[in-house]
Amino acid sequence: MVNYARIATTGQxxxxxxxxxxxxxxxxxxxxxxxxxxxxxxxxxxxxFQPLMYQVATAGVEPDTIIHPFRKxxxxxxxxxxxxxxxxxxxxQQQLVETSIGxxxxxxxxxxxxxxxNYFGDEQMEQNAIAMKSIEDAISLRNTILANFxxxxxxxxxxxxxxxxxYVIVGGGATGVxxxxxxxxxxxxxxxxxxxxxxxxxxxxxxxxxxxxLLKGMSPEASQKSLQFLQEMGVDVLLNRxxxxxxxxxxxxxxxxxxxxxxxxxxAGVTGNPVAGLSPExxxxxxxxxxxxxxRVEGYENVFALGDIAAMVTAENPQGHPMLAQPAIQQGALxxxxxxxxxxxxxxxxxxxxxxxTMATIGRNKAVADLRLFKKEFKSQGFLAWLIWMxxxxxxxxxxxxxxxxxxxxxxxxxTYDSGNRLILGEKQENAPLAETITHKxxx
Amino acid sequence: MVNYARIATTGQxxxxxxxxxxxxxxxxxxxxxxxxxxxxxxxxxxxxFQPLMYQVATAGVEPDTIIHPFRKxxxxxxxxxxxxxxxxxxxxQQQLVETSIGxxxxxxxxxxxxxxxNYFGDEQMEQNAIAMKSIEDAISLRNTILANFxxxxxxxxxxxxxxxxxYVIVGGGATGVxxxxxxxxxxxxxxxxxxxxxxxxxxxxxxxxxxxxLLKGMSPEASQKSLQFLQEMGVDVLLNRxxxxxxxxxxxxxxxxxxxxxxxxxxAGVTGNPVAGLSPExxxxxxxxxxxxxxRVEGYENVFALGDIAAMVTAENPQGHPMLAQPAIQQGALxxxxxxxxxxxxxxxxxxxxxxxTMATIGRNKAVADLRLFKKEFKSQGFLAWLIWMxxxxxxxxxxxxxxxxxxxxxxxxxTYDSGNRLILGEKQENAPLAETITHKxxx
Numbered sequence: 001m002v003n004y005a006r007i008a009t010t011g012q013x014x015x016x017x018x019x020x021x022x023x024x025x026x027x028x029x030x031x032x033x034x035x036x037x038x039x040x041x042x043x044x045x046x047x048x049f050q051p052l053m054y055q056v057a058t059a060g061v062e063p064d065t066i067i068h069p070f071r072k073x074x075x076x077x078x079x080x081x082x083x084x085x086x087x088x089x090x091x092x093q094q095q096l097v098e099t100s101i102g103x104x105x106x107x108x109x110x111x112x113x114x115x116x117x118n119y120f121g122d123e124q125m126e127q128n129a130i131a132m133k134s135i136e137d138a139i140s141l142r143n144t145i146l147a148n149f150x151x152x153x154x155x156x157x158x159x160x161x162x163x164x165x166x167y168v169i170v171g172g173g174a175t176g177v178x179x180x181x182x183x184x185x186x187x188x189x190x191x192x193x194x195x196x197x198x199x200x201x202x203x204x205x206x207x208x209x210x211x212x213x214l215l216k217g218m219s220p221e222a223s224q225k226s227l228q229f230l231q232e233m234g235v236d237v238l239l240n241r242x243x244x245x246x247x248x249x250x251x252x253x254x255x256x257x258x259x260x261x262x263x264x265x266x267x268a269g270v271t272g273n274p275v276a277g278l279s280p281e282x283x284x285x286x287x288x289x290x291x292x293x294x295x296r297v298e299g300y301e302n303v304f305a306l307g308d309i310a311a312m313v314t315a316e317n318p319q320g321h322p323m324l325a326q327p328a329i330q331q332g333a334l335x336x337x338x339x340x341x342x343x344x345x346x347x348x349x350x351x352x353x354x355x356x357x358t359m360a361t362i363g364r365n366k367a368v369a370d371l372r373l374f375k376k377e378f379k380s381q382g383f384l385a386w387l388i389w390m391x392x393x394x395x396x397x398x399x400x401x402x403x404x405x406x407x408x409x410x411x412x413x414x415x416t417y418d419s420g421n422r423l424i425l426g427e428k429q430e431n432a433p434l435a436e437t438i439t440h441k442x443x444x
Numbered sequence: 445m446v447n448y449a450r451i452a453t454t455g456q457x458x459x460x461x462x463x464x465x466x467x468x469x470x471x472x473x474x475x476x477x478x479x480x481x482x483x484x485x486x487x488x489x490x491x492x493f494q495p496l497m498y499q500v501a502t503a504g505v506e507p508d509t510i511i512h513p514f515r516k517x518x519x520x521x522x523x524x525x526x527x528x529x530x531x532x533x534x535x536x537q538q539q540l541v542e543t544s545i546g547x548x549x550x551x552x553x554x555x556x557x558x559x560x561x562n563y564f565g566d567e568q569m570e571q572n573a574i575a576m577k578s579i580e581d582a583i584s585l586r587n588t589i590l591a592n593f594x595x596x597x598x599x600x601x602x603x604x605x606x607x608x609x610x611y612v613i614v615g616g617g618a619t620g621v622x623x624x625x626x627x628x629x630x631x632x633x634x635x636x637x638x639x640x641x642x643x644x645x646x647x648x649x650x651x652x653x654x655x656x657x658l659l660k661g662m663s664p665e666a667s668q669k670s671l672q673f674l675q676e677m678g679v680d681v682l683l684n685r686x687x688x689x690x691x692x693x694x695x696x697x698x699x700x701x702x703x704x705x706x707x708x709x710x711x712a713g714v715t716g717n718p719v720a721g722l723s724p725e726x727x728x729x730x731x732x733x734x735x736x737x738x739x740r741v742e743g744y745e746n747v748f749a750l751g752d753i754a755a756m757v758t759a760e761n762p763q764g765h766p767m768l769a770q771p772a773i774q775q776g777a778l779x780x781x782x783x784x785x786x787x788x789x790x791x792x793x794x795x796x797x798x799x800x801x802t803m804a805t806i807g808r809n810k811a812v813a814d815l816r817l818f819k820k821e822f823k824s825q826g827f828l829a830w831l832i833w834m835x836x837x838x839x840x841x842x843x844x845x846x847x848x849x850x851x852x853x854x855x856x857x858x859x860t861y862d863s864g865n866r867l868i869l870g871e872k873q874e875n876a877p878l879a880e881t882i883t884h885k886x887x888x
Contacts, residue, residue, distance in 0.1 A: 006598050008641065045590065045868045062508040064865045071638040072866065081641070084594040084868070101598050135869065146489065150528040154450050154545050194515040197452065197525070401856055401865070408852060412845055421508045421845070422516065424489045424528070425579065426870050 005102035007081055010037045013343055016097055016106035018087050018275060020047050020070050023307030023328030024112035025398070030336025032077050036343070039081045039106075041099060045069050048135050049397050051325065052406070054175060056138040058182035059146075059422045060413060063135055065405040068398040087113075089277035092303060098277075108302050108339055111275060111289060112332075115308035115323055118271035118286075128248040129266035130429055132175050143428035144263055145183075149195050150424075159260055165203045168251050168261045170243050171268035172209030173216065174360040177226055179265060180207040181362035184233040189417045206236045206259055208243060210268070215368065217322065218358055222368035225381035229362040243268075263429070270323060272309045284311050288320060293350035295335050304339075306331040312351060321353055325396075330354060361389045364414070449546035451525055454481045457787055460541055460550035462531050462719060464491050464514055467751030467772030468556035469842070474780025476521050480787070483525045483550075485543060489513050492579050493841050495769065496850070498619060500582040502626035503590075503866045504857060507579055509849040512842040531557075533721035536747060542721075552746050552783055555719060555733060556776075559752035559767055562715035562730075572692040573710035574873055576619050587872035588707055589627075593639050594868075603704055609647045612695050612705045614687050615712035616653030617660065618804040621670055623709060624651040625806035628677040633861045650680045650703055652687060654712070659812065661766060662802055666812035669825035673806040687712075707873075714767060716753045728755050732764060737794035739779050748783075750775040756795060765797055774798060805833045808858070 013036050017024045020042040031038050049066040056063050074080040085099040090109060097104045117131040130144065131137045145167075152164040167183055169176045183205050192200050207214075207230065213223040214230075214237070230237050242254040243264075251259040272287030282298050284290050288311035290298040295310060297303045307328030311320030321327035331351055338348045357371035357378075367386035371378045380388065390410065397403050412418070457480050461468045464486040475482050493510040500507050518524040529543035534553060541548045561575040574588065575581045589611075596608040611627055613620045627649050636644050651658075651674065657667040658674070658681070674681050686698040687708075695703040716731030726742050728734050732755035734742040739754060741747045751772030755764030765771035775795055782792045801815035801822075811830035815822040824832065834854065841847050856862070 006600065045594065046865070062506060063869065064506040064508070064867060067865065067867060067869070069638070069866045072862075075637045083597070084591075147528075150489065153527070156450065193519045194513070401862075404852060404856075405849065408848060412848075418516075418845075421490075421511070422513045423508060423511060425507065425511070 003102040005083060005085070005099060005104050007039060007083065007104065010079065012037045012079070013107040014039055014105060015108045015110065015339060016041065016104055017110045017112055018042075018090075018097065019112035019114055019307075019309075020044075021050075021112060021114045021307060021328065022325045023114075023332040024110070025073070026329045026332030027110060027112065027306065027336050028074060028077070028080060030333045031079065031339070034079070034336065034340045036079060036108075036339065037081065038077075038079050039083065039104060040070060041083050041085050041087060041097065041104065042070065043084070043086050045071070045082075045084050047073065047398055049402075051174075051393060052397070053132060053135065053138040054178045054182055056135065057132065057141040057145075057179065058186055059142050060182060061406055061409045062421065063139055065402050065409065066397065067135055068402055073398055087275050090275055090303075091277055092300060095302070106302075108304065108342075110295075110335065111278075111297070111303070111305040111309055112307050112328075113273045113275060113309050115270035116273040117266060118269035119266065120269065122245075125243070125246055125264075125266065128246050129170075129264045132179070132265060132267050133270070136427065139426050140428055141263075141265065142422075143424045143426060146422055146424045147428050148263060149191065149198060153195070153197055162202065162204070163249060163260045163262045165198070165200075166206070166259070166261045167204070168206045168208065168246075168259050168264045170208045170264065170266050172207060172211070172214040172237070172239075173267060174358070175267040176207055176209070176265075177214055177230065177360050177362060179267065180205055180230055180235045180237075181233060181366070184230070184235050185363050187234070190422075193418075194422060204236060205234070206238060206261075208238045208241050208253070210240070210242045212239050214239075215358075215360055218360070218368065219370045219379055221379050221381060222360070222370055226360060226362055226368050229366045229368075233363055270308070272311075274309060278303070284313065284320075286311070294338050294348045295331055295351065304335060306335055317353075324358065326356055327353055359385065359389045359392065361386060447546040449527060449529070449543060449548050451483060451527065451548065454523065456481045456523070457551040458483055458549060459552045459554065459783060460485065460548055461554045461556055462486075462534075462541065463556035463558055463751075463753075464488075465494075465556060465558045465751060465772065466769045467558075467776040468554070469517070470773045470776030471554060471556065471750065471780050472518060472521070472524060474777045475523065475783070478523070478780065478784045480523060480552075480783065481525065482521075482523050483527065483548060484514060485527050485529050485531060485541065485548065486514065487528070487530050489515070489526075489528050491517065491842055493846075495618075495837060496841070497576060497579065497582040498622045498626055500579065501576065501585040501589075501623065502630055503586050504626060505850055505853045506865065507583055509846050509853065510841065511579055512846055517842055531719050534719055534747075535721055536744060539746070550746075552786075553748065554739075554779065555722075555741070555747070555749040555753055556751050556772075557717045557719060557753050559714035560717040561710060562713035563710065564713065566689075569687070569690055569708075569710065572690050573614075573708045576623070576709060576711050577714070580871065583870045584872055585707075585709065586866075587868045587870060590866055590868045591872050592707060593635065593642060597639070597641055606646065606648070607693060607704045607706045609642070609644075610650070610703070610705045611648070612650045612652065612690075612703050612708045614652045614708065614710050616651060616655070616658040616681070616683075617711060618802070619711040620651055620653070620709075621658055621674065621804050621806060623711065624649055624674055624679045624681075625677060625810070628674070628679050629807050631678070634866075637862075638866060648680060649678070650682060650705075652682045652685050652697070654684070654686045656683050658683075659802075659804055662804070662812065663814045663823055665823050665825060666804070666814055670804060670806055670812050673810045673812075677807055714752065716755075718753060722747070728757065728764075730755070738782050738792045739775055739795065748779060750779055761797075768802065770800055771797055803829065803833045803836065805830060 046067040052066045085101045088098045119126040289305040308323040359369040361367040367389040369385040490511040496510045529545040532542045563570040733749040752767040803813040805811040811833040813829040
């Protein structure tokens with residue numbers, strides 16, 4: 001029995017978009033007045049503003065302030081249809097998307113499924129580490145950190161205590177740097193007030209980076225300054241090291257060094273998050289779909305991909321564009337125009353990436369920014385970069401209500417040296433029971 | 445092996461409080477400068493402002509705005525120690541509380557474990573209904589409501605559609621009335637914008653009350669006006685009915701009437717939530733602990749109980765005080781003084797309840813209030829009562845940050861006719877699969 005999902009037919013061509021990240025969201029917007037039916041499929045009913053997930057993980061802002069329901073964002077867009085569903089596979093012969101709520105027919109298919117955490121095949125790591133790719137991950141990390149301190153109160157054996165209070169962050173990109181900085185601020189200003197019974201001098205934050213510099217891809221000034229900021233804030237930055245293994249307790253590095261922690265945060269790599277049913281020839285290294293300058297997937301007429309999942313391989317970009325919000329947003333905006341052009345038989349516009357720069361925040365009054373404004377490069381590190389970072393992130397968050405709440409939280413945090421509500425609410429990572437881990441020592 | 449929880453001994457007598465609801469919280473506060481060590485045990489790391497849980501359930505405010513971490517609330521109280529733990533039982537012979545983190549010794553024990561949902565032994569109801577006693581319940585209800593509408597989009601069979609869009613609330617007390625009103629506001633102002641594909645004229649809200657009036661215990665004016673408000677807002681109030689059974693789909697009333705819904709909210713009764721290990725003779729009907737006018741549990745010298753779990757049976761209060769926030773708060777404040785008096789061999793003060801009145805809000809500009817101010821009765825229904833309701837609830841929420849956020853949300857909701865973020869985030873109740881339920885009709 002063929003089971004179609006129920007979606008009213010408007011008589012217009014159906015543009016089906018899988019995934020409501022930055023790229024998918026911008027594409028929906030750019031099709032607002034287009035003579036098409038826009039169908040967005042996502043397994044969540046909300047868009048996540050990923051750049052602030054690290055603040056959720058460190059209890060700086062609440063989850064609801066950085067996520068925004070699709071139905072709310074597009075409540076005034078008449079040609080918009082949302083379906084909460086999991087995509088199982090696509091059938092490009094029949095032009096169907098197979099989902100948990102039934103089949104959805106398309107005329108144009110856009111794959112905007114983004115990226116997922118890359119554990120490079122290390123199943124033990126995947127099982128024991130905490131990732132930072134979804135709001136659930138961020139909430140789980142927040143709950144785990146707070147629960148660790150509650151547990152630490154019951155421990156006096158030193159190694160075991162360290163395992164609960166120390167953190168290892170793997171990956172010196174923006175996520176790793178921002179998490180390390182935020183944890184360090186909490187260690188200084190917040191945790192000692194919450195847990196006067198614990199000694200936070202013994203809380204170590206290790207940041208492990210495989211290369212010789214942090215924030216690879218940014219300017220040397222940004223890399224150096226972020227390293228300096230983190231070291232001044234007491235973060236133990238370990239450059240030129242790789243993690244060989246992690247069993248949930250002992251981290252072993254390729255240098256033979258070991259670290260003890262029950263909480264390893266894996267921010268060391270991402271890989272494309274493809275849907276099943278596409279030709280294996282369409283993929284390049286890293287599970288990304290090879291697209292032409294119109295974001296059309298190689299080998300297909302009416303299948304497109306954008307954002308992290310898409311690799312637009314050109315002479316200037318042999319690896320495709322960086323897996324960041326900006327390329328996704330710009331591709332989404334152009335693809336909206338091009339889909340209309342395609343349908344009307346007009347010529348398509350090739351995509352040209354306008355790199356507006358990148359930024360990372362390290363702590364209070366401390367950020368690094370490499371910007372390109374009016375075709376001029378502008379580099380800044382410190383307080384000004386931090387102000388710019390806040391301004392740009394605030395105006396980028398979807399929804400005025402969310403902007404207001406994030407701003408309220410930030411002002412609050414800044415002037416009180418406090419941070420948001422430190423709640424253990426929802427899922428958390430369950431550590432292995434103590435007795436199983438330290439068998440060679442007495443367990444309290 | 446005897447396993448004690450690690451808590452530094454201050455040398456002062458240990459007051460151990462089980463449960464950080466309104467009563468426990470107030471008791472901790474009132475012991476701020478007392479020469480005792482205050483140990484609060486709770487299975488959550490936060491206090492919940494229960495009167496606004498219905499707004500979480502209906503996406504009016506976010507969970508984090510009405511819950512507040514104990515460690516934050518008492519960060520300046522030197523004699524305060526918090527332990528996140530589940531209590532298994534108490535051993536009044538040895539003066540020990542047995543918990544998930546080990547044994548905790550007490551000199552004075554205070555049981556403030558509150559109340560839990562009373563299903564009156566109906567296991568089928570317990571399995572199929574949604575309760576409203578914890579923040580997790582409220583989040584689950586919010587997620588279930590939103591997920592129901594997403595599912596309803598896939599249905600055209602009428603009975604099945606109604607089962608997803610209709611709501612049955614059992615219990616015409618404050619929780620039931622406030623939920624019914626809030627759902628009705630959403631049906632009018634919010635849901636039709638979010639789900640333009642659904643017809644909300646077919647969404648029914650049934651409120652079932654066993655007695656002949658709503659808000660039993662309030663004035664006749666309040667009861668009548670709340671009924672009138674709800675009826676004007678299109679809520680189907682069914683008085684003098686009891687629910688006989690609910691199988692997750694069909695609600696059968698004692699009159700023989702049936703209603704169809706996949707979401708029945710059970711707000712029809714509470715019962716004491718006792719800890720194990722106390723003498724059965726100490727309990728009265730409804731699982732409440734019989735206490736004297738000093739909140740001392742009958743049969744014990746140094747075991748106390750307050751709030752919903754305590755029944756202070758007197759000539760004026762043959763059933764004990766009403767299970768509301770006010771008696772718990774007032775008992776907590778006095779018990780703090782009395783514990784110090786007891787320890788210092790001074791006479792104890794008997795508890796006298798000052799009833800300040802009760803309130804319930806029904807909708808936008810609509811509330812009912814029976815207040816007692818300066819020994820005068822003051823009754824109000826409508827806009828003024830609604831303003832008073834907002835004011836009193838705002839000043840009662842723990843934490844300035846939370847007050848600010850709730851107020852921001854309320855202003856936002858009021859002026860935009862919108863409400864908070866309608867997110868499906870966290871647990872939800874999984875309905876039975878469609879095919880199992882409606883076997884006599886075609887399933888789409």
